Amino acid sequence: MNPALDPIALALVQSRLDHISHQMGWVMTRTARSPHLTQSHDFSCFIADARGIVMSQADGIPIHTGGGGFAVRAILRDFKEAIAPGDVFLLSDPYTAGGNHLPDWVIARPVFVQDKLVAFACNRAHQVDIGGGAAGSYNPTATEIYHEGIRLPVLKLIEAGCMREDLWRLLLLNTRLPEGLDGDVRAMIGSTQIGAERIALLVEEVGADRAGEFFEAVLDYADRRFRASLSRLPKGSWKAESPIDHDCFQPVDSVIAVTLTMGESGLIVDFEGTSPQVRGFKNSSVANSTSAVFMALLAFFEADLPKNEGAFRSVEIRLPEGTLVNARPPAPMTANTVYPANEIIQAIWRALAQALPECALAGWPKGVQVIMAGLRPNGDRYVMHNFGSAGGSGAIEGRDGFNMIGSLITLGGLTLPNLEDYEQFYPVRFNRQEFRCDGGGPGRFRGGTGCDYEVEVFTPADYSYMIGGIPGGRSASFGVAGGKPGLTQEPTISVVDGRKIRPTNCDVERLGPATYRTLTGGGGGYGDPKMRDPSSVLRDVRDGFVSVGGAEREYAVAVTSDGRGINEAHTSQLRGA
Incomplete structure (x- = not known):
């Protein structure tokens, strides 16, 4: 750190950056159109410096923001000197634009002060529908990325303050819900405008000639803090793996394998031994895998560690090409933020627990993703994500797991929607949303229970369902220090014609009015259950x-x-x- 910088001023700069991230999020929540953004916060706001290095990722979902630097650096790569005040960029593609998966669009607004590029204000938000072979753009039958929706390279959506109307029409033409997408992306644009104004004000306050020093010092501080956390690890190597037991088309015996090696210069996270990419959409991109690694490491150590890209200067990540963690095109990968990322995080936690057993984290369950899409009684189309069917989290020393919380890759950043509001938005009625009995992994500290969730859908609908593991099979969660795993998920769909469907993994099908019910998975327990008070x-x-x-x-x-x-x-x- 530059010794001439006042430590108190530096702390205030970091706090201001984080507050600006939150301000962008508040704007988005209040102005977006789709319930999964306004109700469940399936978006994240972050700030990068002029080099594309993330300085703040305080808002939203960790899996969105940890790889945000890849997106901004793709802008710098593709547009170089053609970045000017009033420009706004849009991107999503995981192969060419630093995206994690196609439905997560990034709006990035460069920030200029005195005609100098100083930062980027960014919002990554999951779009309800971007075309592709299934409404909702989670297409479990996809075998190529072309089946998953429109691919966006780095695009200049707004040039010198003027919207590119031809490009805007192209975007609206490639969604089943143009009105919703129109409102949501305009909300993203507005949130980054607020962020850019606040960042420019901060730069002016600290001095345009010194802002770069402060930003670098923020990253340096995160580097020092995380190196101090890593110093608790003994020198050595630890191996672990997590299973992928279905590729959407058939059972598979795949694994995400990781070796952590602590040396003099830092930590090496090597995924050598990970299985080859699969046919279905459970493959991961470089940005998504990197984000999952960062999330796993930050969650394992102290809760007050700075959340920016500087923290990982001491971490080397090796992602073998052609594997589940770094798929070659045109492999599909829309499920990567939920399924491969989940296993990346838990494999790293298992390995770290070998090195620091006193900090071990029990496992979380695999996700259950079910999307219904159909027509409202007035003929308008809808797409409903069932974010209310959340599982339980793993326990840790001193605390039971949360009984019902957004999936692991969100660490609670994805909030549970208000069911009464959903009944106004969609042609549905909720019959239950309650904690599951005996679902949590037994332990001295109990795993989260998961929930019993049931919703009636009054109209015919297309169902896209994606089950993280084989129902009734091995649990995704795991216990530590003598704790036991939680129960697996058990989804069912009861159709009014008398059929009862038990989704086994991934599929898309058209059903008449039906009732969807799921018992979601429970988190793992911590410690010997017989030692529980x-x-x-x-x-x-x-x-x-x-x-x-x-x-x-x-x-x-x-x-x-x-x-x-x-x-x-x-x-x-x-x-x-």
Whole structure:
């Protein structure tokens, strides 16, 4: 760090950058049109410096922002000197534009102060529909990226303050929901305008000639903090892997394998041994895999670590080409933010737990993604993402897992929607959204339970469903320090004609009015379940998280038949006291 910079001023600059990220997010939440953005926050705002290095990723979802630098550096690569005040860029492609997957569009606005490029204000948001072979643009039948929707290289959407109307018409022509996309992308543009104005004000306050020094110092501080965290690891190597057991078309025996090596200069994260890319859309891009690595590392260590790209100067990532973590074109990859990323993170956590067992994190379940698309009674089209069907998180030392939380790759950044609002937006009625009983992995600290979620769909609809693992198969979550895994997910669709469908992995089909129900997966437990405080077990029984039978079977706690007390004598006998 430059010793001439006041540490207090430096801390304020970092806080201002993070606050600006949040301000962009608030603008987006209040102005976007689609419920999955306004209700569930399936977008993320971040700020990069003039070199394309992310300085703040305080808003939104970690899997969106950790690889944000790839997108901005693609702009700098493709447009070089043709970046001017008033320009706004758009991109999505994972092979050519630094994208993670096609539905996540990036709006990036360069920030100029005194005619000098100083930063980029960016918003990466998941579009409800970008064409492709399935409404909602999660196409489980895709075998090429061309089946997944429109591919956007780095494009100048706004030039010198003027919208390129020809390009805008092209975008609206390639979606099933043009009105929604129109409103959502305009909200993204507006959020980056607010961000750019705030960044320019910050630069003017610290001095345009010194802003670069402050920005570099912010990155340097993150570097020092993360190196200090890594210094807790002994020198050595640790291996782990996570399974991919279905490629959307058939069962497979694939793995994401990782070797962590701690040396003198930093940490090497090597995915040598990872299985080749698969036929279906469970492949990952470089930006997405890198983001998952960064997320896994930041989540494992101290909670107050700075969240910017400077933190990873001491990390070398090796992603073998042609594998699940770095697929060659034209492999499809829309599911990469949910499924491969999930396994990348958990493989790294397993490896790190070998080096620092006291910091071990129990596993989270695989996701259940179901999208319904059809017509409202007035003839308008809709696409509904079931973000309310969330699983439980893994436990850690000192805390039970969250019973119901956005999937692992969001770390809670994806919020649960208001079901009453959804019933106004879509032709549906929710029958239940409650915590699952006995779903969480037993442990001294219990895994999150997952939920029991049921929604009636009143109109015929196209269903796209993507199940993270084979229902009834091995659990994606895992216990640590003697804890046990949570239960797997169990989705069903009951059609009014009497059919009962049990989605086994990935498919797209047209169904009449139906009821969709899923028991989502539970998180893994931490520690020996028989060491759990009996009063905590009793509370779980009273709350419906654990059954009376489960309390005795898993925790060796005998709860009275009315569920209101503990049979102390029987419990002592069960625990061998």
